[in-house]
Amino acid sequence: MKDLLVDKSSGNDIKVKVRDTIIGGNEKVIISGPCSVESYEIMVNIAKSLKVMGVNMLRGGAFKPRTSPYDFQGLQYEGLKILSEVSKKVDIPVVTEVMDIRDIEEVIKYADMVQIGSRNMYNYPLLKELGKINVPILLKRGISATLSEWLYAAEYIIIGGNENVVLCERGIRTFESYTRNTLDLNSVAVIKEKYRLPVIVDPSHGTGLRELVPAMSLASIAAGADGLIIESHINPDNSVSDARQTISLDSLKEIINNIQKLKRSL
Amino acid sequence: MKDLLVDKSSGNDIKVKVRDTIIGGNEKVIISGPCSVESYEIMVNIAKSLKVMGVNMLRGGAFKPRTSPYDFQGLQYEGLKILSEVSKKVDIPVVTEVMDIRDIEEVIKYADMVQIGSRNMYNYPLLKELGKINVPILLKRGISATLSEWLYAAEYIIIGGNENVVLCERGIRTFESYTRNTLDLNSVAVIKEKYRLPVIVDPSHGTGLRELVPAMSLASIAAGADGLIIESHINPDNSVSDARQTISLDSLKEIINNIQKLKRSL
């Protein structure tokens, strides 16, 4: 793993700009929203509340990778359009996942940032294609990707010409079953120490349990993360997917306050 | 995981036919060949030797998923054409990997069976597309996919109308670093006990060490596997990829003999 474009020795630390938000700079960026886009009504209400409390970006899944083909696969293009309308209405940038290489062209008409989910971190044709466009990419760590494999996945994008890559630690698969995944904050410390890319943390998937999200959000920032991506909902228990790990907007507000206090102390 | 098309309760055990070879029937099917297609000369020589010793199918990678973008990515379409010519010349069916959904249409003109590698087991758009065509699929287990996720991946293909799916256990990622992966033969026993799909084993990736391939080939068949996929080469040490786990043709011949003896005893 010598002489990669992601190494600190290859240049200055990368800052990724998504509209007015800079990831990898001084600010701790907060991305939030529901797991799946459910309807315009729900989405616009969530987005307005998030905007008021200072959330930087809105997240929401239109194309949902699901273990079972019998589970809800997302609203697809309809979801994408809802996301885009809400984004304009509330004036907040949006990030959403792309799973299919054939969707990229269309998705980037609607989204400000493209997410590559854990299941697609090894999807090299998809990564190569994203290297050719000039759109910010949120690259989640594979479910059991080594740090090295994850960084090489970023390299696949950057080598193509698109340096706008933000890494996202979202927990790895281990023997521990109390939590959905094991959030590996060591990875954040390593990335901040040795590599040029910004890194944010997803404590929602990293724990799978909403009651752990506040503590692990703080821990992530203390480990050096440049921001957080947190699943939130007006009515978490009614969330169509990932309800168990989705927090309320009140809980999110408290986390944001605590992050601000923590940040001032560091 | 109730009422899936892959459950034994949903129908008879599935037998997958690749030209004259039936996977999931009485015969223990042997698939072999080099990791990557390197040249027509090498490939045709290997294929002739394999054919003579009774190997059922030829394998060879044209599109190679590599952790590093700086590593050899395969001969791509040139490799595919070599594979196809060798297949005709030697009269042996071929299996090769598809990574990019946009390549499917072209690849199935050349290959008798399409392999989905570990890195793409969660690539649901790819799986859905393969469900629409009538070509045999070799579905490798994801690097750290649970048995349940793997079976759902097969379900994604079958639900689309293509029942011709062969599972391939290739080892899972664990803390053990002596071997490249931990070959999980429990999975083979479970599949033969509860599910309708044929399953073969890849002891080359499952161990990463050529000296372990003979013993683990026998163990796989004893666990109930319907066949094996083994990396072999005329000159293993000169293999352009995976040399450490590639066996010689002599070694392969001995394995095949031992499998025959074992099979008669079961």
Next chain:
Amino acid sequence: MKDLLVDKSSGNDIKVKVRDTIIGGNEKVIISGPCSVESYEIMVNIAKSLKVMGVNMLRGGAFKPRTSPYDFQGLQYEGLKILSEVSKKVDIPVVTEVMDIRDIEEVIKYADMVQIGSRNMYNYPLLKELGKINVPILLKRGISATLSEWLYAAEYIIIGGNENVVLCERGIRTFESYTRNTLDLNSVAVIKEKYRLPVIVDPSHGTGLRELVPAMSLASIAAGADGLIIESHINPDNSVSDARQTISLDSLKEIINNIQKLKRSL
């Protein structure tokens, strides 16, 4: 890991003699019996049946390491005495677990072989003490011990002067939850290839599911194991511990027959 006493280069392969049974020789040794010693009546009935079908040794736990302090901890010394009486009555050697260094002296009065369970593989004072006595040791692999750590554990015993060590693969802890553990038969192949010690397999703990025990018993022998240790019971469903992985005596008989057939073919 150079120049260890367990390396093949340090001497001939070790054969461990337990009364008339030789582990590591030509015969595939079968050790069986219930998880826990429950009563003299049950134990003597099981032992008689096992003896008739050619089982070489009887197993039975008197001191039971249990995750919860509220679970049955074994009959302790009472269990040990039952085991010893049954052993004499039926003329079959017995193996039982020692957890407490202070019990060694007493246990070896009753048992022919001492088992070190997975939880105590790293208990170095215990291993050192066992190196000083001349009793055969069955050394189970730690729940997530690397191959290297396991071999060093054996080295701790052998360096003290007691070469009578039999390794026992019993599955490792991974993310896969369908099975209780992931039986790592790669480890068997490595040991037979590079190390001097006999190795047997425990497919009961290695799978945790009785329906997988027959297939994985065969796979273990095919991988090169010198024998098996299998939990069996006259009435498996009434077993006080590990019922789900305990097989019936009929099932054991069939496994033994299949092992004999397999052995002749190898």
Next chain:
Amino acid sequence: MKDLLVDKSSGNDIKVKVRDTIIGGNEKVIISGPCSVESYEIMVNIAKSLKVMGVNMLRGGAFKPRTSPYDFQGLQYEGLKILSEVSKKVDIPVVTEVMDIRDIEEVIKYADMVQIGSRNMYNYPLLKELGKINVPILLKRGISATLSEWLYAAEYIIIGGNENVVLCERGIRTFESYTRNTLDLNSVAVIKEKYRLPVIVDPSHGTGLRELVPAMSLASIAAGADGLIIESHINPDNSVSDARQTISLDSLKEIINNIQKLKRSL
């Protein structure tokens, strides 16, 4: 896992007192010192410096559990005496590991707190014995113990009458090999949420890399940990064991300052 003595529902949160230091109260407790006790001279110098910078307790291994029997096994009783003399000289309480049940009686004459290392977390006879004495116990998580197994290990001690148990998260074994272990801070958040015991974190073993210790120390406290145990040395590179993860005293001082600032913000 219902109705355990470790559950919050079973009583007030437990505070463990080691001389004047209270673990589980308002203060974030810092325990530090070298991996192994090497000599009186080195130890007393380290201890004096630690005392000055406000470190609450001194750590140092006299009995060292080592994977290889050929590695340095610690100064044993000589180390214990050094530790005790330094403790008196500098007036700082000490914690040291016990591996052998037969050493407990002697060790507690010298140490203020007894550590159970990862390799002995499943050593139930040892845990039971510690339940009978009235000495504070530092119970490290097993190398791949589930949260549930770890809490049950604490229960084994508490049920015997000794409630003075402090848990210590020290990283778990995963596939990731960049770091020595994967520090699982989710476990800290769970323990603070649901259980009565204090929990501290060992970022030295949890990362294995000294450059990651500062960031992971902060992350641990932010996740809710009651303190830290950190390997430090006057001359880290000359440390006889674990040099790669041992930090300098200057680095420790900076960490302590940052922890104080962080604590005020929470």
